[in-house]
Amino acid sequence: MGNIKLTEVTKSFGETEVIPPINLEVSDGQFVVFVGPSGCGKSTLLRLIAGLEDVTSGKIEIDGRDATTIPPAKRGLAMVFQSYALYPHMSVRRNIAFPLKMEGLSKQEIDARVATAAKILNLTDYLNRRPGQLSGGQRQRVAIGRAIVRQPAAFLFDEPLSNLDASLRVNMRLEIADLHHSLKTTMIYVTHDQIEAMTMADKIVVLHAGRIEQVGSPLELYSRPRNMFVAGFIGSPKMNFVAGADASKPEVETIGIRPEHIFLSKESGEWAGKVRVAEHLGSDTFLHVLVENLGTLTVRADGEFDVSYGDQVFLTADPSKIHSFDKNGEAIV
């Protein structure tokens, strides 16, 4: 259950090809995140899998079956929309029961499944309310509830947390992760937030302009990014890129070093620089340091590092953590 395979799938809108040929496989039970900047095609890809858009060419297989031409309702997938798409004129109970009603299940079965879903999601007290009377987080859960009761082969999430405020987002992230562990169903999750991707995914698919840049586990993408795009997209704050700093390796056009892999000292180090902006968060300190010939580098220090605007600091990069990129932006191992 929940095995999805895309073979040479493309999508064009009219003349414009938004997704060049993509090959991808999602194993049963995996939590896969499609991540990328706005307009990279991640939502389109999700909708192709859901069946809400038709592929221009290529094949989509679900559990070994060719699902390319099967309509969305019959693919056995459930989708949670960014705007939740709850039925405003129905109570929470009827919203969650709707797909089961469409399936033609008996009233007892429907009631039982709705009750279970409501319990898992803490919605039992709200079953008789209408979406308009619920908060954002509650609506979110109703949307998830509606998906759960269908016992689908896979869950598709389209940027479900974008409409929530920051603290609620963190809570819901945990809830969705818990849900995945208890249900063990495949989940495909679309987001533009790389933190969500890193914290929730078994496997991340980084997309850029319709193309898959890299597929891998969070740590793989963090430690061994294949190109500058992935290197710069994953990790917060962004990786520092410095142009051609090593003459002994002529094919290296750019090197990258993450802020957390630069050692800070007030006394000595490889590069000398002046502090431009100092961000004191208590748990970390982020400094934006202007280094001669290299530009502004972002550096992270553990805990408190007492400097302010204009102070001089010394930076030393951890040599084992330096990434090298050629003139095409590809990583050189």
Place this chain on the structure above:
Amino acid sequence: MARNVSPSRKTAITFLAWSIGLMMFFPILWTILTSFKTEAEAIASPPSFLAFHWTFENYLEVQERSNYFLHFLNSVIISFGSTILGLLLAIPASWGMAFVPGKRTNNLLVWMLSTKMLPPVGVLIPIYLIFRDTGLLDTRTGLVIVLTLINLPIIIWMLYTYFKEIPHEILEAARMDGATLGAEIMYILTPMALPGIASTFLLNVILAWNEAFWTLNLTAAKAAPLTAFIASYSSPEGLFYAKLSAASTMAIAPILILGWFSQKQLVRGLTFGAVK
């Protein structure tokens, strides 16, 4: 605005606003009051405002003398009939344009609206002659047909805007939930569109009830609705203000009440979306 308005300023504005409101409403108010006066009191000078002998005699006389009820019935049949017929034609049309839009949908919509801009005199003669020759003159059927056609563009337009407001993600969710087209229409679309359909119905009944060109020119005695009936009071025979007021009050009362409920629809329906 969270800033406070001083009570004296608010009082002054209240006074101003109420004065204007009462001035605008005064003709209607005066008509209603006059309908309860005797004819003598109705033309008395100086005119009495509330201190007069209240009587229902005018209402009774209007009904006795001129079979007011028949004309009232005509108005009801014509306005409800043309609205229902219009809705039956418009719902599939607006549906098609809102959910299965084509390249020419916009142009089609604009063209339909343009038919409403046609001055009625431009087609008065042919319609009159056709009606005369087909026996539709002075019939309720004939009027229902004409009023349906002149209001059809507005009904289609209003339904189109209401249908378009249904977020299509909800329809997609229904599709993913396994709903067939029929289920989608029955369980999702219609309940969500019902308020819009009701509003359109309301506004259109009002417009049809008040229509005063075709109802005046295509009817004589039998099918004349209230618009035409009241017009017959324009050549007065003797004292008649109180009776005119009674007839008028009865003619406009239903619509005033309905109209109060349909202000928002009025803006939507008659500005064709050009004002948000």
Place this chain on the structure above:
Amino acid sequence: MISPSVLLLFGWMIVPLALTVYFSFLRYNLLIPGTHEWIGFMNYQYFLTDPAFFEAMKNTLLLVGGVLLLTVFGGVGLALVLDLPFWGQGVVRVLIIAPFFVMPTVSALVWKNMFMNPVNGLFAHAAKFLGLQPFDFLAHAPLFSIIIIVAWQWLPFATLIFLTSLQSLDQEQMEAAEMDGAGPANRFIYVVLPHMARAITVVILIQTIFLLSIFAEILVTTNGGPGCASTNLTYLVYAQSLLQFDVGGGSAGGIVAVVLANIVAIFLMRMIGKNLEA
């Protein structure tokens, strides 16, 4: 699904219109039996050179212009007042909106008899109270009287639309202007009015189209008189068609009215079309 409506509307528009055009080229009078000869543009010639036509055109423009002036200025004013804070907003709104829902024949007759009548009308009573001579509105100022009646009916429409537009104005814009030092008058000129420009344009266009066809009010009050003093184009065509039974001439007049309305409609349609694309 769309076709029945399209076909019906198409038929409704094209067939009678085509017939009108056809008739306009004939000598056809219902009172004069016999064959209808083709006389080409003579009907148009007669119609357009008839002094009644010029009077009617002038009156049409005066009517439309007068009502527009009253309703646009009055409407903006009323909208501004309704937007202010005061007690009983809901009720006042209903009072102001009410005239639009009164059927034209009723409102015309009420004004004609109970207000403007020089013997028994309220205006006459008021004049006598002030020691003045009562003024026979409909006899001496027929067009003006009709403008008042029609403006009274359409003022609520304009007010509602302007109010809607006013209430869609972003409060933050007004606050920014205030912080920039603009007083109420300047805020009105530089922020409110430009925002309402679109609504004002729409009101003018839509009202013009409907006002060109004012009919019932004229029929019921003055019958176009005295003479042609309150005849507009619509009434003139009506008189020729259904009173004089001159099908040919009336049809020519009808086409002229259509052309006139079309000119205004083109502008309105473009605005609507642009809005649909948005």
